Amino acid sequence: MDQKEGHFQIAQSAAHGGRAEISGLERRLLEGLLSVCGDPPIAFSLWTGEQIRGQNQDPPVARIVIRERSALFRMLVNPELFTGDDYSAGRVDVEGEFVACLAYIFRGLDSLPETSLKAKFLRWINRPRANTLAGSRENIHRHYDLGNEFYRLWLDRERMQYTCAYYAQPDMTIEQAQIAKLDHVARKLGVQPGDVVYEAGCGWGGLARHFAKHYGATVRAFNISEEQVRFAREAAKREGLDDRIEYVLDDYRNMTGRCDRFVSVGMLEHVGVENYPVLGEVIRGVLAPGGRGLIHSIGRNRPAPMNAWIEKRIFPGAYPATLAEMMRIFEGSRLSVLDVENLRLHYAQTLKHWRERFEQNTGRIASMYDERFVRMWRLYLGGSEASFLTGALQLFQVVFAHATDNAVPMTRHHLYRS
């Protein structure tokens, strides 16, 4: 997991706002930050050339390079948000093990007592944006309409799935694991030839094409990202599946009609907890008697806002819910949860594979956007991997059916037949 950062020319700032030396207070605050994080084997390397260590005497796995006094101040005020921006701008850097370093920091921030003033303040500035119909469109546009070319450079080449893969065997490639995920989901749903499947939030439409091609399903797939829907429609046409797939450029709340299977992979993060009962009502309304559904989403062990920097710069409006919060989808809508699987470590592995491919394409990505964009996405991918590795984030697959349906499978044995 060594991360070479040397290829990017850092903008050195000439003025450091007065003194070049650091004060005793600054030193104590940095030591305090390491102490809050449980004294990890991490060093600070400052613009003065000075090194700061905490209590940990082991050789550091990483050095956090702070190139300006102003970046140090921002880090102390809000380590989540501003360090992300300063890293993107090259005012903060990481030398050594990138993901391991982030993992230590995330563990430390996660260990803050929930009632501490700092935690309350972080919650306030990190409050997620509302997902009204219009707000959802704007939030989704900012992330998913970056350009299909960009995502094509580092996602799996088969189905371009921007969600957690399933490593049925540990040595799978990202392509194999993404197909395995689609098959795992199809088995959990018990998709049969002729089934009508509704999909909420279909990305580039890979699940719909896989279900149509390999399971004989008819799919109506909803998405509010124009670029993704255009891509998905073209791909379906190319594969001769456009008679069995309808990609609908619309919000899941506008679903009507009837389906045998309801599936949503990686949309719930953008729905907002306040809309979960509405989602439940939509599902209840469209899911035929005897139907089955699956929601696949990033989650949490306990309520906490999205990492502020990711929410602000990468995923506006995103919120990973706890299982208890997710139950608001089902409780009011007479739906019954049949099965929950936590795939946290599969997402860590997925992100590792994405990040490796991303790093092979940084030259191209920098020419498409700029260096700041590359560093922003490096931090996002590495930070997400660290979050799943440390248990700050979870990945839940939840299978459900109407509460009174007694034709559900008795065991999960059928999921694991080879």
Added chain:
Amino acid sequence: MDQKEGHFQIAQSAAHGGRAEISGLERRLLEGLLSVCGDPPIAFSLWTGEQIRGQNQDPPVARIVIRERSALFRMLVNPELFTGDDYSAGRVDVEGEFVACLAYIFRGLDSLPETSLKAKFLRWINRPRANTLAGSRENIHRHYDLGNEFYRLWLDRERMQYTCAYYAQPDMTIEQAQIAKLDHVARKLGVQPGDVVYEAGCGWGGLARHFAKHYGATVRAFNISEEQVRFAREAAKREGLDDRIEYVLDDYRNMTGRCDRFVSVGMLEHVGVENYPVLGEVIRGVLAPGGRGLIHSIGRNRPAPMNAWIEKRIFPGAYPATLAEMMRIFEGSRLSVLDVENLRLHYAQTLKHWRERFEQNTGRIASMYDERFVRMWRLYLGGSEASFLTGALQLFQVVFAHATDNAVPMTRHHLYRS
């Protein structure tokens, strides 16, 4: 599922409190009760000899026989609680399909809007009793210390497990399915030879003996029922397992030391939601790093009190929690949910097997207790079966580990190897 009720001499009451004829109001109230229940194919047969039907014109699957006007009044005031007592006393009877009849009624009561005055009143009279340490002892004593001989007459003969079995194959006997349950739980926990297993609420100790004998585990099993613990200790001695099992007559809240695996099958129903964070803290305190846990409990799709009659007469202090409520165990204790499986229909099948064996032994049970006891338990077993069949009750197995544990299994494939 035909249920013959004719073998019990019903106490006919001489005085009906005045008129023998039923009034127009009484008739409309009974028709209203059928209407609330969605007009099932059920008839009322009254002490006057009169039959009352709702809108449903199909041949009735069952007749609810009301032998006294006072029983009718009680049914209209609180159908859950008083009908149970009147059934036990023989003032109310069911002719025809017993479980199907109960299932119709439960579905009807379940469909009451939560905000209706009736629902609020039912919630108030049904409020569960507090599970203080002393309260728990009294509540548990009333149910589990009825006498081991009684339970031996109808539970599985191998391990006397008074919890949901696991029908890995649909044609399993209750004995096979209860052993399959223990193996399913052991696989989910990943029990290895030499592991220290703590069990909270061990019943007659069958899980502990199975884990010690077949998985080489050392088990400390807690229970506050004296009769059960005495039975369990004798059984362990008889099987030569007493060097590897310690049955502790104590509350789970007094657990100390360290375990590799934590398991609790059928205790959570008696814990009380207000104590879930305490249970979580107990687990966090005893579970070693790298340890794993499983909680197996009756649950609900949405919050509702326990059936009032069962709570009052059979299971004092019992409450089936929703998954969201169960999460209070884990959220505050940095535990991560890995897997949830809903075994609702396995419990319906378990209850069917229990009930069949119970009915083969009613003569013996009546001589040990009395006819009222037999009828009370018939209603309890049949009512529980109907609750699982209608989705009024669920059965959740929840697997968890410390939030930072990355040595958890990547997939659930190992659970389904033959």
